[in-house]
Amino acid sequence: MRTLRNLFAVRGRQLPVPVSPGDPVAEARGLRVSLGGRPVLDSIDLTAHAGEVLALVGPNGAGKSTLLAALAADLPPEDGEVRVCGRPVTDWSAAELALRRAVLPQSAALSFPFPVQDVVRMGRAPWAGTDRADEDDPAVRTAMAATEVTRFAARPFSALSGGERARVALARVLAQRAPLLLLDEPTAALDLRHQELVLRICREQAAAGDAVVVVLHDLGLAAAYADRAAVLHDGRIAVAGPPGEVFTSALLSGVYRQPVEVFPHPRTGVPLVVPERAS
Numbered sequence: 001m002r003t004l005r006n007l008f009a010v011r012g013r014q015l016p017v018p019v020s021p022g023d024p025v026a027e028a029r030g031l032r033v034s035l036g037g038r039p040v041l042d043s044i045d046l047t048a049h050a051g052e053v054l055a056l057v058g059p060n061g062a063g064k065s066t067l068l069a070a071l072a073a074d075l076p077p078e079d080g081e082v083r084v085c086g087r088p089v090t091d092w093s094a095a096e097l098a099l100r101r102a103v104l105p106q107s108a109a110l111s112f113p114f115p116v117q118d119v120v121r122m123g124r125a126p127w128a129g130t131d132r133a134d135e136d137d138p139a140v141r142t143a144m145a146a147t148e149v150t151r152f153a154a155r156p157f158s159a160l161s162g163g164e165r166a167r168v169a170l171a172r173v174l175a176q177r178a179p180l181l182l183l184d185e186p187t188a189a190l191d192l193r194h195q196e197l198v199l200r201i202c203r204e205q206a207a208a209g210d211a212v213v214v215v216l217h218d219l220g221l222a223a224a225y226a227d228r229a230a231v232l233h234d235g236r237i238a239v240a241g242p243p244g245e246v247f248t249s250a251l252l253s254g255v256y257r258q259p260v261e262v263f264p265h266p267r268t269g270v271p272l273v274v275p276e277r278a279s
């Protein structure tokens with residue numbers, strides 16, 4: 001009889017075990033990262049839980065992409081620790097990490113000459129040789145439908161517009177079906193409809209049990225869709241918590257060095273963040 005351990009191990013790889021809502025999926029403790037000899041992140045303590053959307057916001061250069069890369073184990077910390085699915089990232093092999101976290105890099109300027117459907121299918125590579133390779137076709141189909149790229153399936157990725165490519169890149173990440181999604185500015189190139197679509201997808205993934213960490217510049221989107229937001233400032237977390245509590249005009253005006261006003265939406269009460277402008 002297959003033991004539980006064997007059930008979740010294929011060719012030396014430990015397959016992910018299901019997570020429960022509220023479980024820590026990614027954790028940074030006392031994280032410090034330096035790049036080019038310069039400290040870029042310091043004293044970062046942050047946890048992304050199963051079932052939540054966690055937004056990372058903050059000005060250009062604050063360290064959002066660096067933090068995402070550290071959570072993805074793509075950047076080694078100078079000090080502190082990153083844990084994914086309960087274990088230090090250094091304990092997982094690259095193949096095991098690929099089963100646990102899917103990463104959408106900032107401005108995926110990849111210029112694959114491959115058809116869109118093949119690009120999305122690349123997300124399934126980590127599951128090759130496992131029982132869950134059976135899910136390859138439905139995972140690709142579902143991810144393409146969710147991101148509204150099905151009609152581009154046979155087109156070369158390199159022949160798409162910027163926003164269309166961004167949605168295909170997200171489809172690849174969704175097809176991977178990892179319990180931790182690390183998305184760096186997935187809405188940056190998107191029109192209004194597709195920004196909303198992508199944030200609804202983030203919520204659906206969280207509702208299905210994933211931990212979703214998403215870098216956003218649009219504070220209104222973060223306020224509307226994230227359970228919690230971490231505001232980064234000069235490599236540190238200035239504040240973290242529900243957007244309705246942490247998005248104050250004083251805090252945001254200071255961090256962004258731009259006076260902003262924060263209003264409750266007249267119908268939903270969700271904070272609206274707008275720069276202060278002369279009338």
Ligand SMILES: Nc1ncnc2c1ncn2[C@@H]1O[C@H](COP(=O)(O)OP(=O)(O)OP(=O)(O)O)[C@@H](O)[C@H]1O
Pocket residue numbers: 035036037038040058059060061062063064065066067106
């Ligand atoms: N390879 C590198 N060498 C040196 N410094 C770097 C390197 N990569 C990034 N930095 C610096 O680290 C800081 C944080 O960069 P990061 O890309 O994390 O910012 P960000 O918050 O994602 O900004 P943006 O909103 O512009 O994407 C910046 O000051 C940046 O100039």
Ligand SMILES: [Mg+2]
Pocket residue numbers: 064065066106184
């Ligand atoms: Mg960035």
